[in-house]
């Protein structure tokens with residue numbers, strides 16, 4: 001054999017081996033990338049976050065106290081995990097108020113690091129919103145106050161410091177904020193907190209010994225995806241229930257994971273509410289999908305002595321097989337076991353009519369705006385705290401057209417408002433998206449149209465946020481700012497946030 005020929009053969013062999021090992025490596029990564037906790041042994045009683053007890057001031061204002069603190073919590077046997085929480089080591093109490101209530105929350109930050117507290121889903125003045133402009137310095141306090149003026153709903157609260165939201169939420173800063181109204185008080189729905197009405201805060205976690213492991217890992221474009229799930233900070237939780245009908249207030253408080261919830265025995269359930277409150281009518285479903293930040297209220301029927309597992313099933317939501325696998329679409333999680341007592345209290349039948357969502361239908365929108373989501377920004381721009389991206393007029397409705405223009409899944413959350421989903425890729429949305437929403441999943445190469453009304457109050461200097469609620473993306477800059485102005489009023493500049501170093 002001639003020398004050049006030999007060299008060529010060796011070269012070809014080397015290349016072939018290299019290609020094979022690369023391909024093999026990819027295959028190995030691919031097949032190793034799906035996770036399952038199916039068959040979990042549920043051996044810890046589900047914790048229920050305590051209801052915060054407000055003090056009531058002379059004018060009726062309900063005052064809540066929240067201290068942001070660091071601590072340690074034994075989440076699993078064999079060591080305490082360093083965690084953050086509100087008024088405790090991990091997560092926070094459930095706040096509760098009624099439509100019309102004046103509320104004030106006194107926040108104290110003892111974390112040793114600046115943060116914020118944002119009221120996700122709440123209609124309130126921009127200066128009270130707890131976004132990245134309302135930083136609470138370490139050692140400082142902040143006391144936002146507002147009047148609740150929106151329908152009964154399952155909202156939540158969490159930090160929102162620009163660039164660090166993912167970490168602050170992962171360490172455990174999150175809690176629920178439940179709203180009631182006259183209608184919700186009258187309806188015969190399961191409503192005994194912690195008895196037949198359970199908060200279900202779902203987060204995915206990975207442990208490194210006793211510590212949380214926040215490593216995003218290789219090839220995960222969506223952000224951190226944990227190996228197992230916790231509910232209300234309880235791993236492998238079960239709950240014994242004593243009523244025929246049980247209401248679960250599902251909150252996806254994970255930073256990047258999208259869940260497709262159902263029950264292990266495929267029993268159907270009734271969806272009664274979405275992010276912004278009750279639906280017009282309950283909907284029979286056997287799956288409901290929640291992307292980060294979204295909520296769903298479901299009611300499930302139990303039989304005496306029966307058991308079922310709330311499970312997150314694999315779902316085809318990502319377009320390509322690659323994103324599907326590395327975005328967690330092929331994963332299965334056993335989330336929470338419900339164990340019914342041997343005899344159950346009878347529950348009244350669910351009412352046929354619930355409550356008409358207070359969201360515009362697009363017919364009186366005064367304008368359309370387009371938002372294209374491509375990592376790392378929106379409309380080609382990354383978030384800047386000193387730039388106002390959109391100016392809306394108080395009292396008007398608008399239609400926003402949100403387009404995910406690439407292969408990575410995103411969602412879209414707008415502060416201060418609840419919106420109606422008008423269309424997904426030009427089609428009428430599925431029943432689970434027909435209620436009031438503040439966060440909506442936007443799968444790859446998909447367009448979602450939403451309509452909302454900006455009720456203000458006008459404040460040309462204080463922006464509200466809109467962003468992808470996959471917190472890794474949000475932190476990277478997939479966020480923008482809008483201000484609400486009176487007709488004819490000029491917007492900006494963004495006012496340097498007032499110092500919150502007071503007491």
Ligand code: C2O
Nearest residue numbers: 118120293413465
């Ligand atoms: Cu739940 Cu701007 O966030």
Ligand code: CU
Nearest residue numbers: 119120121415
């Ligand atoms: Cu929000």
Ligand code: CU
Nearest residue numbers: 410468470473
């Ligand atoms: Cu995103």
